[in-house]
Structure formats: structure tokens, C-alpha cells
Amino acid sequence: MLTTRPRGTADILPGQVEKWQYIEEKIVRICREYGYREIRTPVFEHTELFVRGVGEDTDIVEKEMYTFRDRGDRSITLRPEGTASAVRAYLENKLYAGPQPVKLYYIGPMFRYDRPQAGRLRQFHQFGVEVFGSYHPAIDAEVMAMAMDFYGRLGLNDLELHINSVGCPNCRPVVRKRLQEFFQPVLADLCPNCRGRFERNPLRILDCKSDRCAELSREAPTTVDCLCPDCGEHFAQVQQFLQDLGIPYVLNNRLVRGLDYYTRTAFEIMAPDIGAQSSVGGGGRYDGLIEACGGPPTPGIGYALGLERIILALENRGLAPDVTSGPEVFVVVLGERAAREGFALLAKLRRAGIAADMDYQGRSLKAQMKYAGKLGVRYTVIIGEEELQRNIVVLRDMESGNQREIPGARILQNLAEPAADR
Template sequence: MRYAAQKGTRDILPSEIHNWQIAEKVFADVCHSFGYEEIRIPTFEQTDLFQRGVGDTTDVVTKEMYTFEDKGGRSITLRPEGTAGVVRSFIENGMTSLPSPVRMFYNITAFRYEKMQKGRMREFHQFGLESFGAAGPDIDAEIISVVDVFFKKMGLKNIALHINSIGCPNCRGEYNRLLKDYFRPHVSEMCEDCQARFEKNPLRMIDCKVDGGKDLVKNAPRLIDHLCDDCRAHFEGLKTRLEAIGISYTIDPNIVRGLDYYTRTVFEFVSENVGTQGTICGGGRYDGLVEDCGGAATPGIGFAMGVERLLLETEAQNALKEKPSYVKIYIASMSEAAKIEALKICYSLRLAGIGCETDMAGRSFKAQMKYAGKQGIPFLAVIGDDELANGEVKVKNMADGSETTVKLDGIGDFLAGK
């Protein structure tokens, strides 16, 4: 029987993994430069964490979570996103006692049972960042600038920042009443999800995948026009800081994000390139989430970006980097004694941090030469009986054909500067 990867999953092959590793390193380096430290959280949590944290009116919770009962009879869910797990860890590990803001980033796999699309998998990867303890717009501008710097370091262009404010529970309560009055005469014309959201969370109706493009939704009252004084001041403060930094933005009143925990600032980075338009990164504030999950009231803000979507964008913009050459030299052998010497040399080179290869498959000398050429290894050394007797070997530069005679125990010194 032949097996295949499950629908919605894929293998990341050695031929492409360097693109992932480059993105991971750049993201980590940028986060570190802002003072963020990495956190690693479990792949699964108790289901209630996501129901309370993500929101029981979201598509993620109602339709997309991988939930099962474990052998102890507990309801367990594979994480559909990273924020809830980080919040749980923040509370459980007493991080509230740390100096504010507490800054963390992560690189995770996540799981959602959703319709397959290009760049959207059921097992997918996310870069994310969370900050706890800072309530003002300074931290909003900071984490937006993390994304901006990361995209620039990745060589991406034409990525537009869209921002909005969805207010706090106070101004959103009044706005929800306005929305209900507006939608009430038309609820029966809307999709089943919107009909259910009408009572529980009418704000979700604006983000509907079915009705969102209709004039009825487009012409709905805008929350940004009904902010309380504090939320309006916060949003104006964010705009002032982005302008000071030099980050351009567009105010998009239709951004509400797909998770219930957001408050005040929400944002998306959207590709404007033909053929790849779409959201690459999204995030916002969640000032009530820590308290909702059992902790002390603590302001928070974060973002997440899909790595698959990011790399599709990087490929479309021809910003992918060449695969690095980890192996610097191939050491071919012409006899059993030479093979033993090649193994010794390779061991010493690897201890010195120099990548190298020698024959592991019992190839003939001719086949070894062919293999080294196919692999594109930059240097070649051939060890035979004469080389063993003289203690020297010629190292060939495969790019220009030049040869340099070096001591057998001096190959590492020769390659160190290459």
C-alpha cells in the first residue's frame, strides 16, 4: 500500500526548506532587535481555552477546530492560532510579575479544518508576536513597525498597511445596537451565519465571507465613526506615531478581524501586487483577553502571519534567496587507505564548522567525480597513494579550475577564508 500526505498537509522538501529557514532567521533577528524573546507553546490545549479566548461566534471555533476527546475523557483541541496559548502561558507562568511590556514571539504550526486555497492549508505555519502590559498607542506602532521592518528585510515591496479601530466594550455596545437596528429589516435575506451572529455578535456580520461584498454590508454604520473619546484618542495617537516613523497607512473601516478578542487597534498588511492580492499579516489589540482567560486585567497586542502566504508573496516578487552551499569541499578517495584518511579529514573539518562530503555509497572514482559535479560543491580534493605518501593534496576550485597544493592537515586553514 502506498501512502500520501493527508489533504491540507504537505511535505516541505530539502530543495525548498532553505526559503523557510531564511524567513525564520530574518523574523527571529528582527524580533530580537526590538527586544522580543521566543516562546514555544504546546501543539494542543484544552478546548475551553479557545472557546473562551478566540470566541464562540467565530468561524474558527464553530467550524474549523480539530477537537477530540483524549483517553482521559478530556476535550482537547489542536491549536488553531497562537495567541490563546501564549496568553495561557503568560498567566500560568506568572509573567505578570515581569517588567512591562512583556514581549514574546513564536514560530508555530497550527491547524484549521477549512476549505483548501492556494497558500491556505489545514496544517499551516505562523510567525506571531505578542506584547503584554502596555496600554498606549506606542506599543501598537512598535509591533506594526516590526512587521514593516521584517518585510523590508525580506525584500518585499508594495505591501500596504490598513488600520482601523473597533473600539472598546463601551463604545462597541452602543455600536452593536446601531448595527442591529440597521440589519434587522434584512436579517432574513442574509446567510445562516449572519442570522446567528445578529443576536450574539453583530460586528461579525461585517466580516462575513458570504455577505461581506454586498451593498447592505458595505453601507452599514462604521464603528470608527462611533468611538468613545478614549478610543478615538488612542487611534489618533497611533496615526501620529506611524506618521512620525514614516510608515504609510490606509484607514479601512471594514477591518474587524476574524477573532472575537480584538479591541481598539486592528490592522492588516495587504499585498498590492497583481495576482497575489490578499492579507499577509493581521493583528491588533486584545485588552480583555488575559482577564477572560483567568488572569489579571492586562492590556495586550499581537499579530500573526501565515508563512505559506508569505513565501508565495516572496516568490511572486522574485525575492527568494539562492540556496546556500553548506558543503564546501568533496574529498574523493582512490584506495581503501585513502578512504580512511578522507574520513579523518572530514571529521576534523566538521569539528571546525566546515561542511564537507566524502563517498558513503561505495562509488568508483569516476562516479565520485560525477557526484561532486552534480552537487555543485565548490571545492574538490582527490586523495590517492601519492597524496598519502607526500602528505599533500591538490584542492581544485570548481568554478575556475584553479588548483592549490595544501597539506593534508591544512585543508581546514585553506578553506577557512573561502
């Protein structure tokens, strides 16, 4: 139907969008303080970018991407996540030629064909950061500290940071061998997806959401059991930096994340009270991704936080901001000449930085005042024939109900004064 939105999408309406703007303002501020600069990439990319970057064996690539052929018969995909696009932009625009590391952030819509549920839609929005060019474990701690700092500024101080190390190409063959040895006797009991993962990427079995696979993998070897000395030392230093910052964390040796590009540090941030999908964000290190996308060997790390899930967490805790973006002043006019004067005054108010509006329906005085009340304005400025003849306006405080006459020429000055001086 033309009057219904597609399943898994949402209209963000006035009254709700102000919550998004509040969060976005917090994002811009914290990114500036941490030295991250904004990047804006296309909402669609060549499909191969995500196949190579995200991993062809992931659920995202296998089942969730919105992919189509364009009129040039090219395979195009709506971006399901932001990291691959940031990597492509880093390479295409030769950001590697400038000072390193490069610290970027983005805010925007992503698309995955998934079963809609609370806080998870088919078109959803993410705030993400990416750091290219540093292997240092301190940058791992920084991005996690930044994410937790951001949540703290929103009042979400009861979230849990779960961390793990998924190793590197030197560790992975050991992990793969031990997992295959463990799952071989129960291979027939795994879900069809995990039976396919057994040969391609058995580590992904640990990430399966099937209750049966979760039970069968309960005693499976973990990545931490198989870390090489370098990865073990890196992970120890990451933990030490977090401890130095006083950031509590949970060691979760079953945390593998859902994308193939992760190496070494992986983390998720949990809010258990928002439903079955308790993660409100996560990320990790991806030291091989830029090379896999055709660039030089370059380390990288980042995270993405779901804005819908952040808002849900805020609402569940009663922390959602009570913010509005309506007018502060409403100009009430009576008569044709007053309407022209009111229209001119409206422009002056707006140029002075005062949010203002007026009636465009030809309503009566009573109806205009009632409408102004519904808008929630703080003040009304009333102009009629009598006021025009006397070169005054009536300024009414809608909260107290008090009103007074003031010279028309002083209305801007009066509205700009602190409330205590009015």
C-alpha cells in the same frame, strides 16, 4: 494511502526549507532588536482555552478547529492560533509578576480545518508577537512598525498597512444596536452564518466573505462611527505615532478581523498579488482577553504573520533567496586506505566549521566527481594511493576547474584562507 500526506499539509523539502531558515533568521534578529523574547507553547491545549479566548461565535471555533478527546476523556484542540496559548502561558507562569510590559514572540505550526488554497493550508506556520501590560498607543504603533520593518528587510516594500479601531466594551453596545437596526430589514437575505451572528455578534457580519453579505453591508455603520471619546483619542494617537515614524497606512473602516477578542486597534497587511486571500498578516489590541482567560485586567496587543504567505509573496516578486545548505567540500577517495584517511579528514573539516561530505557508495573517481557537481560543492579534495604515498591531496576548485597539489597537513589552513589567497 500511506505514501500520501493528508490534504492541506505540505512537505518542506531540502532546497525549499532554506527559504524558511532565511526568514526565521530574520525573525530572530528583528525580535532581538525590538526587545522581544521567544516563547514556545504546546501544539495542543485544552479546547476551552480557544472557546473562551478566540470566541465561540468565530468561524475558527465553530467550523475550523481540530478537536478530539484524549484517553482521559479531556477535550483537546490543536492550536488554531498563537495568542490564546501565549496568554495561558503568561498567566500560568506568572509572567505578570515581572517587569511590564512583557514582549514575546513565537514561530510554529497552527492547525485549521479550512479549504486549502494558495498560501493557506490546514497545517500552516505563523510568526507572532505579543505584548502584555501596556495601554499606551505607542506600543500599537511599535508592533505595526515592527511588522512593516520585517517585511521591508525581506524586500517586500510594496505592501499596504490597513488599520481600524473596533472600539471597546463601552462602544460595542452602540455598534451592536446600530448594526442590528441596519441589518433587520435585510435579515432574510443574509447567509445562514450571518443570520446567526445578527443576535450574537453583528459586527462579524462585516467580516463575512459571502459576496451577497458584502453587498448588503456596503452602507452599514462602522465601528469608527460609534467610538467613545477614549477610543477615538487612542486611535488618533496611534495614527499620529505612525505618521511620526513615516509609516503609510490605509484607514479601512470595514476591517474587523476574524476573532472576537480584538478591542480598539485592528490591522492587516495586504499583498494583493498572492491570490484571493491577500492578507499576509495582521493583528490588533485585545485588552479583555487575559481577563476572559481568568487573569487580572491586563492590556495586550500582537500580530501573526503567515510564513507560507510570506514565501509566496517573495516568490511572486522574484525575491525568494537563492540559498543552499549543502556541503562546501566533497572528499573524493580512491581505495580502502584512502577511504579511511578521507573519513578522518572529513571529521577534521567539520570540527573546523567547514561543511563537508564524502562518498559512501563505493563510486568510481568519475562518478564521485559527477556527484560532487550535483551537490553544488565549491571544492573537492581528492585522495588516492599516490597522494597518500606523497603526503599530499589534490584540491580542485569546482567553479573554475583549476586544481593543485598541497601538503595534506595544510588542507585545513588552505580551505580556511580567503578565496583570493588560495
